[in-house]
Amino acid sequence: MSVLVYIENVQGKFKKSTFEVISFAAAIAQKQNLPLVALSIGDVSDEELGKAGKYGVTKVLKAVGDSLKEMNVQPYASVIAQAAKAENAKVIVLSASFSGKGIAPRVAIKLDAGLADNVIDLPVMDGPFIVKKGAFSGKAFAFVEISSDVKVISMIPNSYKVVESPGSAAITIFETQIEAKDLTVTVKETKRSTDKVSLPDAELVVSAGRGMKGPENWGMIEELANTLGAATACSKPVSDAGWRPHSEHVGQTGIAISPNLYIAIGISGAIQHLAGVSSSKVIVVVNKDPEAPFFKAADYGIVGDAFEIVPRLVEAAKAFKSSQNG
Amino acid sequence: MKILVCIANVPDTTAKINFTPDNKEFVSTGVTFILNPYDEIALSKAVDLTTGGGTVTVINIGDASTEPTIRKALAIGATDAVRVNSKPRDGYFVARQIAEYVKTNPFDLILCGRESSDSNGSSVPAMLAELLGIPCVLFAKRLTIEGTTATLEQEIEGGKEILSSPLPLVAGASEGMAEWKIPNMRGIMSARTKPLVVIEPIEVPQHTTVKSYDKPIPRSSVKLIAAEDAGKLFDMLRDEKKVI
Numbered sequence: 039m040s041v042l043v044y045i046e047n048v049q050g051k052f053k054k055s056t057f058e059v060i061s062f063a064a065a066i067a068q069k070q071n072l073p074l075v076a077l078s079i080g081d082v083s084d085e086e087l088g089k090a091g092k093y094g095v096t097k098v099l100k101a102v103g104d105s106l107k108e109m110n111v112q113p114y115a116s117v118i119a120q121a122a123k124a125e126n127a128k129v130i131v132l133s134a135s136f137s138g139k140g141i142a143p144r145v146a147i148k149l150d151a152g153l154a155d156n157v158i159d160l161p162v163m164d165g166p167f168i169v170k171k172g173a174f175s176g177k178a179f180a181f182v183e184i185s186s187d188v189k190v191i192s193m194i195p196n197s198y199k200v201v202e203s204p205g206s207a208a209i210t211i212f213e214t215q216i217e218a219k220d221l222t223v224t225v226k227e228t229k230r231s232t233d234k235v236s237l238p239d240a241e242l243v244v245s246a247g248r249g250m251k252g253p254e255n256w257g258m259i260e261e262l263a264n265t266l267g268a269a270t271a272c273s274k275p276v277s278d279a280g281w282r283p284h285s286e287h288v289g290q291t292g293i294a295i296s297p298n299l300y301i302a303i304g305i306s307g308a309i310q311h312l313a314g315v316s317s318s319k320v321i322v323v324v325n326k327d328p329e330a331p332f333f334k335a336a337d338y339g340i341v342g343d344a345f346e347i348v349p350r351l352v353e354a355a356k357a358f359k360s361s362q363n364g
Numbered sequence: 365m366k367i368l369v370c371i372a373n374v375p376d377t378t379a380k381i382n383f384t385p386d387n388k389e390f391v392s393t394g395v396t397f398i399l400n401p402y403d404e405i406a407l408s409k410a411v412d413l414t415t416g417g418g419t420v421t422v423i424n425i426g427d428a429s430t431e432p433t434i435r436k437a438l439a440i441g442a443t444d445a446v447r448v449n450s451k452p453r454d455g456y457f458v459a460r461q462i463a464e465y466v467k468t469n470p471f472d473l474i475l476c477g478r479e480s481s482d483s484n485g486s487s488v489p490a491m492l493a494e495l496l497g498i499p500c501v502l503f504a505k506r507l508t509i510e511g512t513t514a515t516l517e518q519e520i521e522g523g524k525e526i527l528s529s530p531l532p533l534v535a536g537a538s539e540g541m542a543e544w545k546i547p548n549m550r551g552i553m554s555a556r557t558k559p560l561v562v563i564e565p566i567e568v569p570q571h572t573t574v575k576s577y578d579k580p581i582p583r584s585s586v587k588l589i590a591a592e593d594a595g596k597l598f599d600m601l602r603d604e605k606k607v608i
C-alpha cells in the first residue's frame with residue numbers, strides 16, 4: 039500500500055505548487071504510515087525529479103512516451119490510474135490546478151474512488167477520513183468524509199506550506215499502456231506568457247477594477263506587479279469591457295485565488311468579487327471612496343485616488359526591493 | 365445538432381450563506397436560487413449553435429424546487445428539459461445520473477459550466493466524460509464546431525491552448541464562450557408549455573458525504589494608512605504580516 043502524488047511539471051520544471059502537494063501528501067503518508075510514491079509524466083530531467091526526494095518521496099515513477107510529451111487529460115489520467123493500481127495506492131493526491139482539475143475526476147472514476155476536490159487543509163484521519171474544502175464560492179468551507187477504500191484528493195495551490203524532509207528518491211521508469219481511445223484530442227497550439235506569474239498559484243497579486251478608468255492606465259498596475267513579482271488580476275467588468283483578458287478575472291464567476299497578499303485597487307468589493315479573493319491571507323485595498331464595501335474585508339486600507347497612490351506604491355516597492363537585495 | 369446542457373440550481377450570487385446551528389445543513393429559506401452563472405453561458409452557447417437547426421435539452425438533478433430555474437433555461441431558449449428527481453448528493457451522483465440518461469439518449473455535444481457556485485467541484489463534467497468514454501475540455505473559453513470536429517480554446521497554467529476534439533465531447537463553459545442571453549417575453553411565454561420530463565434516479569454508491577460546514581473567520585477591522593504614508597505599506601506587510 040502507498041500514497042501516490044502526481045507531480046505536475048510545466049515545460050519540464052516543477053512549480054512551487056508541486057512541492058506543496060508533495061509536502062501535503064508526505065504528511066498524509068506519514069500519518070497513515072505508508073510510503074510516498076511520486077509519479078511524473080512527460081519529459082522531466084532526473085535532476086529535476088530528484089528534487090522530490092527532498093520533500094519526503096522515496097520513489098519517483100517516471101512515465102515518458104511520445105503521446106505523453108504534452109499534457110493531455112485522458113492519457114495522463116490513465117497513466118495515473120495505472121500507477122495507483124501498480125503501487126496499490128490508497129490515497130492519490132493531485133494539485134487543483136487547471137490540469138489537475140481535469141484529471142482528478144477521471145482518475146476517481148477509473149479507480150472507483152471517492153473524490154474530494156479543492157481541499158485546503160490536511161485531512162483528519164483518526165477514524166473517518168475527513169477533508170476540509172472550499173464551498174459556496176469562498177463563502178464557506180465543507181467538511182467531507184470520503185468513505186471509499188481508495189481516495190482521490192486535489193489540493194488548492196497555496197493552501198499548504200512546503201516542508202523539506204531529509205532523504206532522497208530512487209527514480210524508475212514506469213511502463214504505461216496508452217490506448218488509442220485516449221488520444222482523440224489533439225493539442226494544436228499552446229501559448230504561455232513566460233514572463234508573467236501565473237495567477238492561480240501566485241503568492242502576490244495586484245488587482246485593479248473599474249476605478250482605473252480605462253486600459254491605458256494599467257501601466258502603473260503592471261509596474262507595481264512586476265516590481266513585487268506579483269501576478270495581475272482584475273474585476274469582472276474590467277474583463278467584460280475587454281480592458282484586460284478574461285483569464286485575469288477573479289471572483290465568483292472568475293478564478294478563485296488564495297494568495298498571501300492581494301492588493302485591490304479601484305475595486306468596490308462586491309460580494310461576487312469577494313467570493314473569489316476572500317481566502318487571501320492579507321488584503322490591501324486602495325479606493326477613493328471611504329465607504330467602499332471592500333474596506334470591511336481588508337486588513338489594510340488606503341483611502342485615496344489610485345492615480346496618486348499607485349505611483350507612490352511603485353516607488354516604495356522599488357525602494358523596498360532594493361533594500362531587500364542590498 | 366443535438367446538444368445537452370447540464371444545469372445546476374445554485375444560491376443567488378449575492379445570497380448570504382447560513383447553516384443550521386449544528387452546522388450540518390445549509391439553510392435555504394429566504395435564499396433565491398438561480399441558474400449557475402457558467403451554465404447560463406453554456407446554455408447561451410448551445411442556443412447560438414442551434415440557431416440554424418438542432419435542439420437543446422437541459423438536464424438538472426434536483427427536487428421539484430428547481431423547476432423555476434429549469435423554466436428559466438427554457439425561456440432562454442432550450443427546446444425541452446429533463447429533471448432527475450433527487451437532491452444532488454455529490455458530483456459523482458450527478459455525473460452517474462446524467463450518464464445514465466445519455467446512454468439511451470445520445471447527444472452530439474454536452475455542455476456544462478466549468479464549476480457550480482455552491483459545490484465548486486468542477487468534478488461533474490470530467491466524471492461524466494469518463495463514464496461515457498469521451499473527451500472533456502473543462503475550461504473552454506471558445507468553442508467552434510465544423511462537421512464532427514470541435515475546436516476549443518482552453519485555459520492552462522500560465523496561458524492557453526487550442527485543442528481539436530471529435531464529437532461527442534463534454535465542454536465546461538468558461539467566461540468568454542458566449543454572451544449571457546436575457547430571456548425575452550416570447551421566450552418566457554413559450555417556456556410554460558415546453559416539455560419537462562421528470563425521471564427517477566438510479567441507485568449509486570455513495571463515496572463522499574458532507575459532514576458539516578463552517579464559515580471563514582471574519583477579518584479583524586481594517587488598519588487605515590494615510591494617503592501620504594502609502595509608501596510605508598511594504599514595511600508594514602513585512603514587519604506585521606510577514607507576507608513579503
Ligand SMILES: Cc1cc2nc3c(=O)[nH]c(=O)nc-3n(C[C@H](O)[C@H](O)[C@H](O)COP(=O)(O)OP(=O)(O)OC[C@H]3O[C@@H](n4cnc5c(N)ncnc54)[C@H](O)[C@@H]3O)c2cc1C
Nearest residue numbers: 247248249273274289290291292304305306310311326344
Ligand atoms: C452573477 C454575477 C456574477 C459576478 N461575478 C463577478 C466576479 O466573478 N468578479 C467580479 O469582480 N465581479 C463579479 N460580478 C460583478 C460585481 O457584482 C461588481 O459589479 C463588480 O465586481 C464591480 O467591479 P469594480 O469594483 O471594478 O467596479 P465598480 O463597482 O464600478 O467600482 C469601482 C470602484 O473604484 C473606485 N474608484 C473610482 N475611481 C477611483 C480612483 N481614481 N481611485 C481609487 N478608487 C477609485 C470607486 O470608489 C469604486 O469603489 C458579478 C455579478 C453578477 C450579477
Ligand SMILES: Nc1ncnc2c1ncn2[C@@H]1O[C@H](COP(=O)(O)O)[C@@H](O)[C@H]1O
Nearest residue numbers: 370371425476477479480485486487488
Ligand atoms: N445538480 C446538477 N444537475 C445538472 N447538472 C449539474 C448539477 N450539478 C452540477 N452540474 C453541472 O456540472 C457543472 C460543474 O459542477 P460542479 O462539478 O458541481 O462544480 C455545472 O456547471 C453543471 O453544468
